[in-house]
Amino acid sequence: MSTEDIVACHDCDALHRVPPLPDRAVARCHRCGATLRSHRRDSIEVVLALSVAALVMFVISNSFPFMTMELSGQRVQSSLASGVWQLWQQGNGMLAALVLFTTIIAPGLQVGLMLYVTAPVFAGHMPWKARAAFRTVKMLRPWGMAEVFLLAVIISVVKLGDMAEVIPGIALWGLAGLVLLLAASAAVLEPRQLWARLESIQ
Amino acid sequence: MIACGRVAPESAPAVLTARSAGLLNCLVCGLLSRPPAGAHGGLACPRCATRLRLRRADSLGRTWALLLGALLCYVPANFLPIMTSSSLGVSQSDTILSGVRYLLAEGMWPLALIVFVASICIPVLKISVLSLLLVSVSARWRWRPVDRSRLYRIVDVVGRWSMVDVFVVSVLVALVRMGNFATVQAEAGALFFAAVVVLTMFAAMSFDPRLIWDAMEKPNA
Numbered sequence: 001m002s003t004e005d006i007v008a009c010h011d012c013d014a015l016h017r018v019p020p021l022p023d024r025a026v027a028r029c030h031r032c033g034a035t036l037r038s039h040r041r042d043s044i045e046v047v048l049a050l051s052v053a054a055l056v057m058f059v060i061s062n063s064f065p066f067m068t069m070e071l072s073g074q075r076v077q078s079s080l081a082s083g084v085w086q087l088w089q090q091g092n093g094m095l096a097a098l099v100l101f102t103t104i105i106a107p108g109l110q111v112g113l114m115l116y117v118t119a120p121v122f123a124g125h126m127p128w129k130a131r132a133a134f135r136t137v138k139m140l141r142p143w144g145m146a147e148v149f150l151l152a153v154i155i156s157v158v159k160l161g162d163m164a165e166v167i168p169g170i171a172l173w174g175l176a177g178l179v180l181l182l183a184a185s186a187a188v189l190e191p192r193q194l195w196a197r198l199e200s201i202q
Numbered sequence: 203m204i205a206c207g208r209v210a211p212e213s214a215p216a217v218l219t220a221r222s223a224g225l226l227n228c229l230v231c232g233l234l235s236r237p238p239a240g241a242h243g244g245l246a247c248p249r250c251a252t253r254l255r256l257r258r259a260d261s262l263g264r265t266w267a268l269l270l271g272a273l274l275c276y277v278p279a280n281f282l283p284i285m286t287s288s289s290l291g292v293s294q295s296d297t298i299l300s301g302v303r304y305l306l307a308e309g310m311w312p313l314a315l316i317v318f319v320a321s322i323c324i325p326v327l328k329i330s331v332l333s334l335l336l337v338s339v340s341a342r343w344r345w346r347p348v349d350r351s352r353l354y355r356i357v358d359v360v361g362r363w364s365m366v367d368v369f370v371v372s373v374l375v376a377l378v379r380m381g382n383f384a385t386v387q388a389e390a391g392a393l394f395f396a397a398v399v400v401l402t403m404f405a406a407m408s409f410d411p412r413l414i415w416d417a418m419e420k421p422n423a
Contacts, residue, residue, distance in 0.1 A: 008220035008227035008234055011351050012415040015218045015225075031217055032351040032415065037232075069377045071384060076377055083376035090375065092388045098396050099372045102365065131250050135230055142403060145365055152369030155317060158310050159370070160377065163289075163384075195231040199249055 007036050043190045044197060048118040050188065054111045054181040060174030062104065066153070067172065071164040079171060080104060106144035107178065113137050114185065121194070126201045134194065141186070147179040216419065226254040258410035262336060268405035269332055275397040276325065282391035285371045289384045297391060298322065298367055320363045321395075328364075328402045331357045332409060342417040354411045361406055364399045368392055 007018045007027075011034035018027045021039035029036055040046070065077040080103060087096035113133045120127040127133065153175075157166050220227045225234045231250040245254040283295035296304070298321050305314035331353050337343075338350060371392045378386040 006234055007232065008225065010227065010229055010232070011355070011411045012347075013219040013221055013227065013412040014415070015220055015223060032348055032411075034351065034355070067373075067377060071380060074380050074383065076379060078373070078376040083372035086375045086379060087372060087388055090388055092393065095368070095372070095388060095393050095396060098400070099369065103369070135250055135252060138230055142362060142407070145362055145369075148363055148365050149369045151316070151320075151363075152366045152373055155305075155313055155366065155370050156373040156377065158305070158308070158313055159374070162308070166377075192232045195233070195249055 009034050009036060037192055038190050039193070040188060040190055043188055043193050044118055044121060046188045047114060047185050047194075048122050050181050050185040051111055051114040051118060054178055054185065055115060057174045057177040057181060058108055058111050061171045061178055062108075062174075064171040064174065065169040066175060067157075067169055068167040069160065069164050070167070077169070080175070102143055102145040103149045106140050107146045107182065110137060110140050110144050110182065111178075113140075114189075117194070117198075121197055121201065124201065126198070130198055134191075134198070138191065144182070146175060146182060150175055150179050219415070219419065221256055221416075222419070226256065228252055228254060229258075257412060257416075258408060261408055261410040261413060262340060264408040265332060265336055265405050268401050268408060269329060269336075272325075272329060272398050272401035272405060275394045275401065276329070279391055279394035279398050282394060283389045284367065284391040284395060285374065285389050286387045287374070287378065287384070288387070290382070295389065298395060301367065301370070317366065321367045324360055324364045325398055325402065328357050328361055328406070332402070332405055335409060335414065339413045339417060344418055347414050347418055350414050351411055354406075354409065354414070358406045361399065361403050364402075365396070368396045368399070 005017050005019070007016050008014070009016065009029040009032060012029060012032040014029060014031045016027070016029065016036060018037055021027060021037065023039060023041045026038040027036040028034065062080050065079050067078050069076045069078070081100075084096045084100045084104070087093075087099060113136055117127055117130050117134050117137070121130075153172065157168075160166050216222075220234060225236055226245065227234055228247040228250060230252040231247060233247055233249045235245075235248055235254065237245055237254075246252065247254050280298055283297050284301070286293050286295045288294075302314050302318045302321070305311075305317060335350060335354060338345065371386075371388050374386040375388055378384050
């Protein structure tokens with residue numbers, strides 16, 4: 001029995017012997033019900049594919065306006081970054097930094113670092129500083145809030161609805177795509193599998 | 203078939219844990235490792251180099267401190283306006299609650315419900331659930347550990363959605379900027395509200411759910 005078979009629950013510390021799991025199976029803690037491990041045969045390949053698509057969506061959502069507002073002849077286009085810029089201009093530096101980090105930097109880093117780790121691993125190489133990069137992905141996860149921002153956009157459209165005409169832009173679709181792809185990637189990613197793979201390449 | 207009664211937690215057999223087996227569980231990569239004899243602190247996971255600890259550092263103290271900070275910010279977050287909209291010289295300030303009321307008045311009750319849950323229910327629930335968990339751990343309660351673990355997981359996942367009102371302000375500020383005709387200005391309430399969300403997220407991260415179960419293992423400790 002190798003130590004790989006023994007898993008401690010991260011929520012209650014109970015030790016379990018987890019046999020090799022079949023494809024798409026999930027092992028749960030018998031004591032507190034937390035997910036101990038899951039297995040997907042092609043986890044790394046699928047995450048790589050999703051990350052490539054997510055990168056495209058990320059670039060789209062950041063390079064085009066996501067909404068245009070028309071109010072009696074005046075037009076204002078707004079991109080993801082312009083909210084940050086306007087907050088900064090109004091003297092709300094802290095708020096601007098928070099919005100910048102949670103809607104642009106964290107999702108971008110998440111996608112970028114996942115690609116940086118999975119692409120070389122897929123090809124059988126060990127990327128430089130892979131462990132630090134993958135640790136950062138886990139750390140960033142709670143702070144990437146693209147999906148929350150998307151909900152905020154919908155609420156804003158409703159709030160502006162009776163006052164002005166609001167036209168959704170390409171970036172909004174890019175953002176929606178990014179949200180779906182990030183969620184899919186999080187569902188497919190089995191970190192332990194990737195850690196084991198990183199270890200085997202070393 | 204004989205119906206099996208549920209085993210009461212008091213009579214449950216002792217469960218072998220990583221701690222009782224002298225092992226350290228890495229919270230980042232999940233590798234179990236055995237610290238060398240006589241080692242004290244400063245151990246790193248052999249696989250991912252994360253610092254290993256038996257339990258999260260000073261979990262109770264840090265979580266209490268962060269919660270207290272969140273509670274202090276919670277009051278101005280709800281009483282101060284989060285934004286001011288001006289249109290043709292007429293300006294109107296909105297708080298978190300008046301934003302919900304506006305959506306409700308517009309007849310958009312599904313959205314009003316979402317914002318009400320995200321901005322009002324979740325922060326209150328988060329602060330009270332984490333306080334309850336802290337008290338239960340400090341007092342070594344043996345009450346429903348499975349449900350308490352589940353509560354912790356829910357609070358940990360759901361917290362980020364409270365940020366929605368802060369983002370609404372950011373979107374409106376970016377879109378509504380037509381000089382004297384119509385502008386939206388972010389106000390101090392938004393910053394306090396963002397602070398509540400960030401502080402409670404850090405509080406949930408610093409709480410160690412394994413403490414709930416530590417109390418179950420050593421009834422007389």
